[in-house]
Every structure is written in structure tokens, then in C-alpha cells.
Amino acid sequence: MKRVIYRLLGMVLTLVVSSFIIFAAMYAAPGDPVTFLIGNPENITPERIAEVRAQYNLDQPLLVQYWLWASSAFTGDLGVSFQYHQGVGDLMATRLPATLALVALSSVFFIVAGIGLGILAALRQGRRTDSTVTAFTTLASSVPSFVIGLLLVSVFAVGLRWFPVSGAGDGFLDRIHHLILPALALAVGAVAIISRVTRQSMVEQLATDHVEAARSFGLSASKVVRRHVLRNSWGPILTMVALVVASMLAGTVVVESVFGISGVGKLLVDAINTHDFPVVQAVLLYMVVTYMVVTTMVDLVHPLLDPRIKARNKNS
Amino acid sequence: MLLDIENLSLSIQAKGHTNKILDSVSLAVAAGEVVGLVGESGSGKSTTARAVLRLHPEGAQVTGRIQVAGISVLPGTDRDLKRVRSSEAAMIHQDPRAAFNPVRRIGDSLTERLVQVLRADRGEAHAKGLALLEAVGIRQPDRRMRQYPHELSGGMLQRVMIAAALTSDPKLLLADEATSALDVTTQAEVLAILRDLQQERDLGVLFITHDLHLAAAYCDRVYVMYRGCLVEELAGTDLFIAARHEYTKKLLSAVPTITARPSTTEATA
Ligand SMILES: Nc1ncnc2c1ncn2[C@@H]1O[C@H](COP(=O)(O)OP(=O)(O)OP(=O)(O)O)[C@@H](O)[C@H]1O
Ligand SMILES: [Mg+2]
Numbered sequence: 001m002k003r004v005i006y007r008l009l010g011m012v013l014t015l016v017v018s019s020f021i022i023f024a025a026m027y028a029a030p031g032d033p034v035t036f037l038i039g040n041p042e043n044i045t046p047e048r049i050a051e052v053r054a055q056y057n058l059d060q061p062l063l064v065q066y067w068l069w070a071s072s073a074f075t076g077d078l079g080v081s082f083q084y085h086q087g088v089g090d091l092m093a094t095r096l097p098a099t100l101a102l103v104a105l106s107s108v109f110f111i112v113a114g115i116g117l118g119i120l121a122a123l124r125q126g127r128r129t130d131s132t133v134t135a136f137t138t139l140a141s142s143v144p145s146f147v148i149g150l151l152l153v154s155v156f157a158v159g160l161r162w163f164p165v166s167g168a169g170d171g172f173l174d175r176i177h178h179l180i181l182p183a184l185a186l187a188v189g190a191v192a193i194i195s196r197v198t199r200q201s202m203v204e205q206l207a208t209d210h211v212e213a214a215r216s217f218g219l220s221a222s223k224v225v226r227r228h229v230l231r232n233s234w235g236p237i238l239t240m241v242a243l244v245v246a247s248m249l250a251g252t253v254v255v256e257s258v259f260g261i262s263g264v265g266k267l268l269v270d271a272i273n274t275h276d277f278p279v280v281q282a283v284l285l286y287m288v289v290t291y292m293v294v295t296t297m298v299d300l301v302h303p304l305l306d307p308r309i310k311a312r313n314k315n316s
Numbered sequence: 317m318l319l320d321i322e323n324l325s326l327s328i329q330a331k332g333h334t335n336k337i338l339d340s341v342s343l344a345v346a347a348g349e350v351v352g353l354v355g356e357s358g359s360g361k362s363t364t365a366r367a368v369l370r371l372h373p374e375g376a377q378v379t380g381r382i383q384v385a386g387i388s389v390l391p392g393t394d395r396d397l398k399r400v401r402s403s404e405a406a407m408i409h410q411d412p413r414a415a416f417n418p419v420r421r422i423g424d425s426l427t428e429r430l431v432q433v434l435r436a437d438r439g440e441a442h443a444k445g446l447a448l449l450e451a452v453g454i455r456q457p458d459r460r461m462r463q464y465p466h467e468l469s470g471g472m473l474q475r476v477m478i479a480a481a482l483t484s485d486p487k488l489l490l491a492d493e494a495t496s497a498l499d500v501t502t503q504a505e506v507l508a509i510l511r512d513l514q515q516e517r518d519l520g521v522l523f524i525t526h527d528l529h530l531a532a533a534y535c536d537r538v539y540v541m542y543r544g545c546l547v548e549e550l551a552g553t554d555l556f557i558a559a560r561h562e563y564t565k566k567l568l569s570a571v572p573t574i575t576a577r578p579s580t581t582e583a584t585a
Contacts, residue, residue: 209414216369217429217484218402227432228417306419307464 118198423461
């Protein structure tokens with residue numbers, strides 16, 4: 001119980017600190033949003049500037065501005081976009097589905113490929129397959145995702161015409177069809193990380209006494225892997241998968257640009273370019289929150305995978 | 317013979333040169349017999365016991381013949397090996413805390429051989445597990461079945477391991493330092509239980525130990541191993557009086573006293 005309270009307090013503190021940093025960074029950023037807000041340079045007069053500053057609370061001290069922003073953000077009101085003159089919440093809601101679908105599909109790819117290759121490498125430890133997997137995934141992860149994206153587009157979209165060149169599609173199947181190439185481009189870098197963690201974790205388990213004990217009473221090789229080696233390797237694999245997913249949710253910018261997907265990443269880039277501060281703040285806040293949600297979920301699942309963690313938590 | 321090892325040699329290729337770990341080892345264990353295997357650390361005792369279940373390190377070169385209850389393990393088919401591993405023989409490991417999967421319940425580990433290898437009915441396996449836990453002197457077996465290894469003491473886990481080894485009614489037990497990780501009192505209790513069950517079930521036991529007093533008191537016969545070779549074979553009672561080989565004498569002289577027997581042997585007598 002105490003742990004849960006500490007945990008919640010920690011989350012609130014993280015949120016307050018990170019949201020303040022986000023807000024202060026915007027405040028300190030070069031470039032005055034006022035000029036952008038006014039638009040037509042001919043309209044820029046001292047009176048007009050003062051008017052706009054008052055309208056957007058830009059004339060208030062930093063802490064007051066932060067308080068106004070944070071308290072309304074807490075009630076779900078993230079302000080109005082300077083550029084689109086539309087609620088930031090609504091704007092995010094139209095962009096989020098494409099990004100979430102992209103990350104979800106990409107996660108399926110990198111989880112299946114990463115864990116699969118990791119298992120293969122661990123079971124062929126020290127042989128040719130093992131080094132081939134390591135070399136191949138390391139090489140693939142060193143190629144930037146926009147290069148992979150462009151490569152995929154030129155071969156499978158432009159050349160073979162199997163997939164559309166850009167966009168996120170509408171409806172379930174059409175969306176998957178649109179997102180397969182971008183999801184692949186996004187997944188490639190993560191495969192190396194996940195396969196390495198899977199391999200390492202399994203190699204450690206393979207050397208344990210209980211695995212040999214299981215072999216010694218005749219458990220078949222596949223059951224030894226499933227019931228002992230892989231079963232006990234899930235902890236580190238899960239942690240790494242969660243970290244990768246969390247960073248992906250905040251890192252779709254490049255792939256969204258290459259494939260012309262109007263998701264959250266593209267929204268962020270556009271907002272930065274146009275000094276659309278409310279949108280930048282909201283997107284950064286979204287990234288912090290998703291990161292917190294993902295890592296908290298991992299912490300909740302871990303004790304289910306390993307009863308020793310539950311015991312340790314109880315004692316502390 | 318229940319266990320028959322003939323001319324077992326084992327070597328491992330390491331960085332160009334060959335490491336000879338076992339050299340023409342021949343030993344036998346009859347049904348109902350407790351046979352000791354003693355020798356200094358690194359002499360090859362564990363390697364011998366593991367070879368019986370063909371658990372030698374990958375890439376090892378093995379020659380010789382091993383039979384368990386008339387089934388050939390070396391040379392042998394995978395089917396025969398599986399039969400021996402699952403039904404004819406069972407290993408009791410040195411470190412009970414490491415030998416159980418830490419994330420599975422005791423009951424699950426205890427019945428794994430029956431359910432997952434021998435495809436027994438879950439309910440029957442559970443009932444048999446409970447009965448065996450009682451037989452090794454564990455109170456509240458029902459509760460223990462639902463617990464995890466970290467919730468049990470080392471002595472209790474070692475008893476669970478003995479129970480787990482007996483689930484498939486094997487004829488041969490390979491006990492590799494089965495009690496070395498336990499404190500003296502617990503060691504005595506576990507040895508007494510092992511002795512009772514061995515006599516009750518007429519088990520053959522290959523009993524590997526560092527403790528020469530224990531070997532003398534506990535075993536019908538004792539083999540002495542030195543650098544991968546068996547150098548001497550003696551009746552347990554003769555171990556301290558009739559040893560001829562230089563190495564055995566040296567081993568014996570390293571033991572503190574002959575008259576003051578450790579409590580372990582009294583408890584089992
Ligand atoms: N996987 C392996 N690879 C290489 N050498 C090994 C391997 N396993 C064991 N050996 C070597 O084989 C020899 C015998 O080891 P073994 O474990 O059988 O000895 P032991 O008599 O059981 O010793 P202890 O009393 O310490 O348990 C040792 O010299 C050890 O270094
Ligand atoms: Mg040993």
C-alpha cells in the first residue's frame with residue numbers, strides 16, 4: 001500500500017516537473033509567437049501586439065502562465081492552436097489514431113522478429129546462425145530509419161506497386177495496408193535491441209541448474225525452452241520492449257515525414273516550425289505521459305512474471 | 317546390475333589440446349545398494365554421474381558403455397535415453413535452491429516429470445506429489461505445493477527434490493553431494509529420510525560426497541576417484557582400515573579424526 005502511494009506521488013511529481021520544464025522551454029525559446037499570431041506584418045503595431053499578448057496571457061509572469069496552462073490542461077483543456085485556431089485536444093485526437101496504429105503495427109513486427117531471432121541465436125549459441133543473426137540485426141539497426149523508409153518506398157511502393165506511397169489510410173484493412181511499410185521502417189532498428197536482450201537473457205537461463213534439472217528428467221527440448229528458459233527470460237525482454245515502445249511513441253517524426261502520415265510526430269514538427277506553442281507543449285506532455293503509463297504498466301506486470309519480486313516489494 | 321558403467325572415458329577439446337576428464341571408469345550399482353563415490357574436487361565425480369543421464373558437456377568425446385536397468389544409455393537411442401531419464405533413474409542435485417525453477421510453484425515443479433514427460437493425469441500426479449511430500453516429512457504439504465521455492469528453507473527444498481525424484485518410481489538415484497549444501501542437523505534428517513526410502517523401495521543409489529566419514533557410514537561400497545580414474549574400491553566399513561592406494565591414504569589422512577564420528581552418521585544409524 002505504501003509502495004502504491006509512493007509510486008503515485010512520484011508520478012505526480014514527475015508530471016509537475018516535466019510539464020514545468022516543457023512550459024519554461026517554450027517560454028525561453030527563441031522567436032516571438034506574437035509576430036506569428038498577428039500574421040500579416042502590416043498589422044504589427046504596438047497596440048496590436050499588446051492586445052495579442054493580453055489575449056494569450058503572454059504578458060503574465062512565467063509562473064502565472066504556467067499555472068493557467070497547467071490547471072486547464074489538468075481539466076483536459078490544452079488550449080487553442082495558434083495556427084489552426086482549433087482546440088489542441090481535438091487536434092491531437094485527429095492525429096493520434098494514425099500514430100498509435102503505426103506504433104502498434106511496428107511493435108508487432110519488432111516483437112515477433114526480435115524475439116524470434118533472439119530465440120534462434122540463443123539456441124544456436126556460438127554457431128554460425130548466432131553470429132549471422134547478430135551481424136545482420138546490428139547492420140540493419142545502423143541504417144537510419146528514413147533511409148530504410150525511402151528504400152522500402154522505392155522498391156515496394158513505386159517499383160512493385162504493392163503498397164501506397166503515402167498516407168495512413170481509412171478503415172481497418174486499408175490502414176494496415178498503408179502502414180505496413182512505415183511500420184517496417186520504424187521496426188528495423190528495434191529488432192537488434194530486442195533480439196540481443198532475448199538472446200542474452202536466454203543464454204543466462206540455459207546455463208542454470210533448474211534447466212539442467214529439467215533436462216535430466218527427460219523433459220523434451222522444446223518444453224525445456226518454453227517452460228524454463230523462455231519463461232524465465234520474459235522479465236528483461238518485457239522491460240526492453242516497453243522502453244522501445246515508449247520511445248517509439250515519441251519518435252515517429254522521421255517515418256511520418258517520409259511516408260506523409262499526418263500523425264502526432266508530424267504535428268510536432270509543424271508546430272515547432274510555426275511557433276505553435278500550445279501544440280508543442282501538448283505533444284511533449286503526451287510523450288511524457290505515455291512514457292509514464294508504459295513504464296508503470298511494466299512495473300505492474302513484473303511481479304506476475306516473477307513471484308520473488310512480489311516478495312521483495314512486500315518486505316521493503 | 318542396475319547401473320553398469322564400463323570403460324567410460326570422456327574428454328573435452330579445448331583450444332587445440334584434449335582434456336581427458338574420465339579415463340576408463342568402470343563401476344556398478346546393484347538394486348538396493350548404496351555405492352559411494354569419493355575423491356577430491358575436480359576428480360570427475362559429477363561428470364561420471366551426469367554421464368549416466370548423458371548430460372555431458374556439448375562437444376565432449378565419450379566412449380565406453382553405460383546401462384541402466386538393462387537399457388543402454390551409451391551407446392543408446394534418444395528413446396532409450398528418455399526412458400531412463402524419465403522413469404529408471406533420477407538425479408538429486410547439490411543445490412536445491414538452484415535446482416528448482418524460481419518462478420514456478422513447488423507443486424508444478426514436483427509433478428512436472430509426471431505431467432509433462434510421462435503424461436500422467438494432473439489430479440493423480442497431484443495426489444502422488446502430496447503423498448510423497450508427506451513421505452519425506454513435510455508438514456502441510458497442500459500449502460507447500462502452492463508456494464514458491466523462495467518461501468521454503470533449503471532443507472525443505474532438498475526434501476521436495478527427493479520427493480520429486482521419486483515421483484516416477486525410479487530404481488536408481490544419482491545423489492551428487494545431495495546434502496553438502498545443508499547445515500549439519502538438516503543434513504542428518506535428510507540423510508535419514510533418504511535411507512528410509514532407499515530401503516523401503518529397494519533403490520540403488522550412487523552417492524557422491526566429499527565427506528569420507530559419511531561415505532564409510534552410509535555406503536555399502538565406496539569407489540575412490542583420482543584425476544578421472546577409479547583408483548580403489550572398498551567396502552564402506554573398510555574405508556578407514558583397509559585402504560591400500562596411496563591416494564586414498566592421503567585423502568584419509570586429511571580427515572581430522574577417525575574416532576569422533578560426525579552427528580550425521582549417528583542420526584542415520
Ligand atoms: N563443461 C565443461 N567443460 C570443460 N571442462 C569441464 C566441464 N565440466 C567439468 N569439466 C572439468 O572436468 C573435471 C571434473 O569435473 P567434475 O565436476 O566432474 O568434478 P567433481 O569431482 O564433481 O568435483 P567437485 O567435487 O568439485 O564437484 C574438472 O577438471 C572440470 O574442470
Ligand atoms: Mg561435483
